[in-house]
Amino acid sequence: MDLKKETTNDTSNRSIDIDKNTFRIVLIGSPNSGKTTLFNWLTGHQQKVVNYPGSTIEVAQGLVLKSLQNYPQRQIQIYDTPGTYSLFPKSPEEEITQKTIFSNKDHVDQILVVLDSTQLSRQLPLIAQLKELHINLVVAVTMYDLHVKENSQVNVGELEKEFKVPFLLVDGLLGGGVKELVQTLEKNLSPAAKAPILPKPWSNERFDQEHNKNKNLIKKISQQRLQVHAQTESLDQVFLHPILGSLIFFIFMTLLFSSIYWLAAPLMDFVDGSFSASAEWVKISSESLSGFRLILSEFISDGILVGLGSVLVFVPQIFILFLGITMLEDSGYLARAATLADKPLSLIGLNGKAFVPLLSGFACAVPAMMSARAINSRKEKWLAMMIIPLMTCSARLPVYALLIGFLFFEDAFMGGLVMASLYIGAILMAALLAGILSRIYKDKQTGFLAMELPLYRRPRLFYVVKSSLLRTKSYIFKTGPVILLLSILIWVLSTFPNYQEKEASLRFQSSYMTSIGQNLEPIFKPMGVDWRVGVGLLAAFAAREVFVASLAVVLNVAEEDDEESMQTSLINNMKNATFADGRAVFTTASVMALLVFFMIALQCISTSAVAFREMGSHKFVWGQLIGLNIIAYILSVFTYQILA
């Protein structure tokens, strides 16, 4: 047993394990340096995402595989951090990395620095900075396979001589050198004596000094340009070409979004069908029940199962979109897309780096807002977060499908045209809003692009799938509970107080939901609709797709066997719905107004919840909620009044 007993007096205000058998290592390195690949090699599948102690920020944590260790009785915890260029953060994401090292509660025993072997000269100052902390340091030099392929050498011996820390070559592709790396880590492990102190930011002169010192060193390790650099350059001739590049960009985006439909649709139908079937099963099995047990079974089928179904039905779509985005990211293309998007985005006060969060918003605003952490400046992040909900997310699609189906039943061309205009309209609205807000929001802090364009490479399937699963999981677990709770609430309001009534439509007519809707009808009248639609709009605040189900209940649509005939009978009931004076509720004007409303309104409690977590400000969340919804209401009323 190799226990280390700590008896020294600790002058810092941290606690130190008396029996030291658990060690903490933090992975530090530039973005695109192969850090996460190495993390995966070291921890295998034993990983989880944990909340960084004392905050809501999440970091990946794993245990080093016992099979790699010489002393398997030791637990070596490894933390993966967001890529950083130095110890001095310039974005919320980089602050996470800094916090991981300098936290007061959990001390770090060793730092594993990941250096990209094709970018050594640039990254050496990071090693010098880390050495100043007096924490055990081990350096892994990755992307070594690229050198091997071209018979190029990387002379780590010289680096070891200069920096006096171990430098090990690692092959991220096949895992070569990982075992030796772990053994070196173990040899150098000893518990941290005290907390590292955050150093003063380096001055420009210090940086220059460091770079000059390294110049001669670099000559000895022979950093010449490899074939891969030339290959990337030639690809960039195409991808960054002003005309060809932009064309390719639009083609990629179109492929990405259309894949949602023809790839995700069958899966979505499956999920939807399964939930309807199980709800139906519950109903049938409980036909003979009465009183409380009947209500309970309805609670399960109409409250819980419907709620769960409305969350899970989007999983295929969201997963596929993230699969596409992550693949583009891993191949290196997204940095080029962000470069192409930078000028247009900067016109509305944003940054090319906002491109990925905005793109993700087309799947779901929840993970999109979380990825806005990569944006450097406060103002640019604020603007991006403000307009992400305007990106046409998956949940809007069932509503659009229903309303467009009502207007252009069977006319696929017109339907497609209107759908495309809704997407574009939302983007234009977002651009307008950002443009206006960026003139009002004054902030001296400068945003910057200064973005590295990594080498192109074949995307790693394992990493792409894993990352997409993680983001999809965050959609499920962050929006799921909220949507479920609100679906149940809506069911309660629609069923009580007259829950004894067996006839569903009569029970609904005397429910709380109906009285609320009828009381609020004056608000909905200017939009051209009555309280029944109003009830649907209110319910949609839980999740937009609830609008369709709610409308079905309100308009007495019976449960049918398949989706298509349900939608047809819903549309028929919509056509027949009238006001007290006989006027139709659903006209071209009022449906257009509804489309405009859904295009802009922020109807997603989960989005507001995540916005609060990411921005930390009540003012932001309420401002966004009220602002977007007022704009949506005004434009919707305007649309109706003009068209009617």
Add this chain to the structure above:
Amino acid sequence: MALNLSHVAVNCDLEIVTMNGDSTIVQRLKELGFYPSASIKIVRRMPFNGPSIVQVATTTVALRKVEADCIQVKEK
């Protein structure tokens, strides 16, 4: 004679002379590998005053005009 990086020709082999401007930007540039006496080359300029694609050592970076303005260069 030192020229501003925003004003030099594409594909010319250059050397950085000085760097000055917004401190956050300059520091990020240094972290990316830009420093006096480093070799630098403009690979392309995006249209409509968009970013410039710049090569410094083995790193390729996209720089906005305001960032490129921080770098003064001379011909090698």
